[in-house]
Amino acid sequence: MDISSLSQINPPPRLLMGPGPINADPRVLRAMSSQLIGQYDPAMTDYMNQVMALYRGVFATQNQWTLLVDGTSRAGIEAILVSTIRPGDKVLVPVFGRFGHLLCEIARRCRAEVHTIEVPWGEVFRPEQIEEAIKKVKPRLLLTVQGDTSTTMLQPLEQLGEICRRHGVLLYTDATASLAGNPLETDAWGIDAVSAGMQKCLCGPSGTSPITLSDRIVDQIRKRKCVEEGIRTAQHQQGDEEMIYSNYFDLGMVLDYWGPERLNHHTEATSALFGAYEAARLILEEGLEAGIARHKLHGDAVLKGVHAMGLQVFGDIQHKMNNVLGVYIPSGVVGDEVRHLMLNDFGIEIGTSFGPLHGKVWRIGTMGYNARKSCVMQTLTALEAVLNHVGFKTVQGAALQAAWDHYQASGAHA
Structure with missing residues (x-):
């Protein structure tokens, strides 16, 4: 094997906002x-x-x-x-x-x-x-x-x-x-x-x-x-x-x-x-309850932003995890195309699904190190831009405003 063409491991920068894995702290x-x-x-x-x-x-x-x-x-x-x-x-x-x-x-x-x-x-x-x-x-x-x-x-x-x-x-x-x-x-x-x-x-x-x-x-x-x-x-x-x-x-x-x-x-x-x-x-330094509350805060921010884009959410919301949200792919939108554009043009990964939900649902995660305001705002910005690009029109900025309103009401700054 000729190793002269092989370089050091240097993966591309990604913001992992799917169902896992996430960016490690x-x-x-x-x-x-x-x-x-x-x-x-x-x-x-x-x-x-x-x-x-x-x-x-x-x-x-x-x-x-x-x-x-x-x-x-x-x-x-x-x-x-x-x-x-x-x-x-x-x-x-x-x-x-x-x-x-x-x-x-x-x-x-x-x-x-x-x-x-x-x-x-x-x-x-x-x-x-x-x-x-x-x-x-x-x-x-x-x-x-x-x-x-x-x-x-x-x-x-x-x-x-x-x-x-x-x-x-x-x-x-x-x-x-x-x-x-x-x-x-x-x-x-x-x-x-x-x-x-x-x-x-x-x-x-x-x-x-x-x-x-x-x-x-x-x-x-x-x-x-x-x-x-x-x-x-x-x-x-x-x-x-x-x-x-x-x-x-x-x-x-x-x-x-x-x-x-x-x-x-x-x-x-x-x-x-x-x-x-x-x-x-x-x-434990953050506090277990505080960490759970952080996951809920940012998971709810994604939920607010997704609703503001006019997207429908999958499943019984009263029993959803704090850290992952299922979103129905709108009619006429190719789910994998949206995921590829987000990954290739924004460096953000969201998840597809499998089984009976394959091709019907995206999964957006806010967990661990990525349960942060900046990650949420970047993801909502990218998703809104890509959806408009592929023909699903949203009210520009509505998703970000909904998330901002949620954070302001919660008294959260980060």
């Missing part, structure tokens, strides 16, 4: 550029302990086992499910978007008996709908998504923990798209396991998945057997129904690595851990 990137240290250096293990403490604050929990799974947000999902689900377990998945289907797929790979209930995309479930399904199915686990970026909807979780405890069900939620931009009270809501990702409201790059586990679910994980070479034969003689077939995602082993035993399992992704540390530190 520069302070997170600076933390990630720190030099490496050894895996068992006291400084390194101290950083690991500090990360656990920081993410207890982000998840609003006292769970001892709050840590990082190295890999994208899907790694956190898979680690929890593969370590908890036993072959033949009944699981119930309330599906209201693409990522509910993802939970079903992973659960089936764990050889679970998967049951689903569904609502149309753009809606969420009422607690009584879920409880009725629990009574009928009698699952061991309820697998939920809090915020599904495919529909921009936020599933209420506040009552599900109590329902699950009453029926002897473990409760897991995927909060990849919602954590730190929308309220999530792990302990107060009785959630047994939560996983997230860095590339949305946590203002970092994809590649690390924070998780938190209740004592109740850790007890179940600890009872599972792992398939290590030294015990493989004995396990096959006993039967394989309790085995965890993944070594990398075996949380029983990962907990021993993060715990005081420090038993070797993998080489921790040091740079990613530094970034996750800084992201959580920044969230």
Whole structure:
């Protein structure tokens, strides 16, 4: 291979205003550029302990086992499910978007008996709908998504923990798209396991998945057997129904690595851990409630601007995430053409959609480092200009004025 034609990595400047990833906070990137240290250096293990403490604050929990799974947000999902689900377990998945289907797929790979209930995309479930399904199915686990970026909807979780405890069900939620931009009270809501990702409201790059586990679910994980070479034969003689077939995602082993035993399992992704540390530190420095309010402020500003352009919004607005908005593509407008013009002429990325919404909806995100007034105003300016350019006429400046009015009424300046 001739490398003389290859240059240093130098990606074009982009303002990422889609459903994720977003632009990482520069302070997170600076933390990630720190030099490496050894895996068992006291400084390194101290950083690991500090990360656990920081993410207890982000998840609003006292769970001892709050840590990082190295890999994208899907790694956190898979680690929890593969370590908890036993072959033949009944699981119930309330599906209201693409990522509910993802939970079903992973659960089936764990050889679970998967049951689903569904609502149309753009809606969420009422607690009584879920409880009725629990009574009928009698699952061991309820697998939920809090915020599904495919529909921009936020599933209420506040009552599900109590329902699950009453029926002897473990409760897991995927909060990849919602954590730190929308309220999530792990302990107060009785959630047994939560996983997230860095590339949305946590203002970092994809590649690390924070998780938190209740004592109740850790007890179940600890009872599972792992398939290590030294015990493989004995396990096959006993039967394989309790085995965890993944070594990398075996949380029983990962907990021993993060715990005081420090038993070797993998080489921790040091740079990613530094970034996750800084992201959580920044969230708690701002204040979790203040950060959620910031996401709502700027998400509502986009909503006001979009309405002022005469565009229609997708889904039940009362249940939308603070940080992502679905917008119907107007009749006669080619959605991808608008996205390409925004990207190529303004350097701004907004999202398309998929499944039943493919070609019908744009998704505009205001999350993490990009939940800022300047980002909102740039995006509204570009979208209005492009829409007029392709023949969808708006009242010039109406979107910006609506956003300005919203910020002025809110007393916000940044």
